[in-house]
Amino acid sequence: MIYSSPDYKTHHIFSADVCVIGSGAGGAVAAYELAAAGFSVIIVEEGGYYTTRDYDGKPLNNLKTMWRDGGSTVTFGIPPISLPTGKCVGGTTAINSATCFRTPEHIIAQWKNNLHVDMEYDRIVPHFEKVEKMINVTELSWDVLGNCAKIVKRGADALGLHCKPLKHNVRNCKGCGTCQFGCVEGAKQSTEISYIPKALQHDALLLTHCKAEKIVFKGARAVSVECTVIAPHNKRIAHCTVKSKIVISACGTMFTPLLLKNSGIRNTHIGKHLQLHPCSRVVALMDEEVNGWIGVSQGAYIDDFADEGIMLEGIFVHPSILTASLPGIGKSFFELAQQFPNIAAFGVMVHDTTEGFVFSSLHMPLAWYMMNAHDIHTLKNGIAYCAEIFLAAGARKVFTPIVPFSVIESMEKITQLKAATLKRGHIPEVFAFHPLGTCRMAGNSNLGVVNSAGKCYGTENLYIADGSIVPTSLGVNPQLTIMALATKISHYVMEQLTKEGAQ
Numbered sequence: 106m107i108y109s110s111p112d113y114k115t116h117h118i119f120s121a122d123v124c125v126i127g128s129g130a131g132g133a134v135a136a137y138e139l140a141a142a143g144f145s146v147i148i149v150e151e152g153g154y155y156t157t158r159d160y161d162g163k164p165l166n167n168l169k170t171m172w173r174d175g176g177s178t179v180t181f182g183i184p185p186i187s188l189p190t191g192k193c194v195g196g197t198t199a200i201n202s203a204t205c206f207r208t209p210e211h212i213i214a215q216w217k218n219n220l221h222v223d224m225e226y227d228r229i230v231p232h233f234e235k236v237e238k239m240i241n242v243t244e245l246s247w248d249v250l251g252n253c254a255k256i257v258k259r260g261a262d263a264l265g266l267h268c269k270p271l272k273h274n275v276r277n278c279k280g281c282g283t284c285q286f287g288c289v290e291g292a293k294q295s296t297e298i299s300y301i302p303k304a305l306q307h308d309a310l311l312l313t314h315c316k317a318e319k320i321v322f323k324g325a326r327a328v329s330v331e332c333t334v335i336a337p338h339n340k341r342i343a344h345c346t347v348k349s350k351i352v353i354s355a356c357g358t359m360f361t362p363l364l365l366k367n368s369g370i371r372n373t374h375i376g377k378h379l380q381l382h383p384c385s386r387v388v389a390l391m392d393e394e395v396n397g398w399i400g401v402s403q404g405a406y407i408d409d410f411a412d413e414g415i416m417l418e419g420i421f422v423h424p425s426i427l428t429a430s431l432p433g434i435g436k437s438f439f440e441l442a443q444q445f446p447n448i449a450a451f452g453v454m455v456h457d458t459t460e461g462f463v464f465s466s467l468h469m470p471l472a473w474y475m476m477n478a479h480d481i482h483t484l485k486n487g488i489a490y491c492a493e494i495f496l497a498a499g500a501r502k503v504f505t506p507i508v509p510f511s512v513i514e515s516m517e518k519i520t521q522l523k524a525a526t527l528k529r530g531h532i533p534e535v536f537a538f539h540p541l542g543t544c545r546m547a548g549n550s551n552l553g554v555v556n557s558a559g560k561c562y563g564t565e566n567l568y569i570a571d572g573s574i575v576p577t578s579l580g581v582n583p584q585l586t587i588m589a590l591a592t593k594i595s596h597y598v599m600e601q602l603t604k605e606g607a608q
């Protein structure tokens with residue numbers, strides 16, 4: 106059953122075995138796993154439930170409805186970093202590029218060695234396999250990956266690099282290219298398509314337009330979640346209370362720490378250790394027609410520079426978005442925009458060492474993140490590698506976001522870029538899609554916020570299952586990591602419910 110704004114009373118009280126706050130990569134998985142096991146589940150989701158009926162192929166329309174604050178979230182710091190997240194059923198899985206990587210084995214080993222997380226790679230592999238089957242992780246053909254991927258592969262081959270197809274959670278994808286704005290084909294198996302419907306089949310209750318404000322405790326035990334019902338245009342129209350035996354916070358890396366603090370939980374690590382994979386993009390003007398908007402938006406990747414903390418990934422978005430970010434003003438901009446069919450683009454992602462933090466102002470999550478010199482250098486090098494690949498593929502001109510090197514037409518210029526030392530302000534266009542770590546998992550409360558089972562330290566029955574518990578930056582897209590951890594945590598919740606039910 107699904108509640109939307111008109112269905113609520115002035116103050117409604119719900120009860121269930123489990124209250125899951127959030128319906129994205131963590132919340133939807135936990136809700137399904139527990140509902141399928143026979144427990145009653147209520148899902149609290151601040152956003153609305155959108156389907157292919159709501160997608161018109163015009164990104165700006167869905168940007169307003171599915172992206173939090175219309176995609177305008179930005180970190181404080183130099184450079185400011187655009188940090189979009191989803192606010193809808195499906196969370197950020199509904200607006201991401203459907204890219205799937207397992208957690209690198211050496212990263213899990215670092216968690217164990219440095220933060221005493223009780224986790225072995227071999228033990229989490231079955232959870233990866235279960236998630237991958239559920240969301241149909243697959244490798245697409247180069248035709249569906251699009252011409253940008255083919256061009257980058259051509260340049261990579263010429264340089265002896267390895268450009269490989271990314272894996273995506275899709276089914277019958279034809280490459281419509283609107284992955285981040287609602288898949289008009291219904292091919293992307295984001296959680297509102299995959300996990301949520303199955304949770305509803307097992308009698309889960311989904312409360313949409315319902316924002317969790319506070320978890321109420323009696324002693325160390327969470328007993329209920331106080332929520333506000335929000336109509337379109339952010340008008341608060343009602344309140345509701347969800348009583349449950351277990352609470353799972355899965356409202357994301359930006360919101361979970363604020364919810365914990367607002368609920369009276371104290372831990373020095375709450376809101377700290379924010380990492381987010383800073384990204385930028387390189388745009389190339391080709392002699393050939395590219396039509397980069399045809400095909401999946403993130404088709405291929407190059408991990409030859411992973412030891413340097415660099416991942417190169419596809420990043421082409423709809424012309425109505427990408428055109429506005431092309432360089433130049435006036436006549437020069439207009440001339441380049443007219444050649445948009447010949448534009449190719451690829452992205453650079455940094456495995457960051459910087460840590461920021463999340464804080465609150467007027468009940469809104471804000472983030473401070475000041476890129477350190479190491480990560481600026483890494484991002485600069487990644488941009489240089491990407492520009493070099495485009496030139497090797499035959500690009501006429503390459504455009505970068507680096508102020509002293511905004512236009513590159515020769516290998517000599519790339520050599521100069523590689524040798525340059527940049528300041529933070531020299532790369533004004535930086536964005537990120539993978540906030541992690543603000544309630545990190547660790548072996549004890551001196552190191553983190555939740556234990557290896559996902560239970561919040563100092564509580565009896567509050568679990569966290571979202572990106573905030575991922576202990577460190579991954580160097581790869583985190584969707585599968587969050588979903589596998591949520592699967593794992595769900596089994597610990599089942600064990601607690603079964604044990605308490607038998608007492």
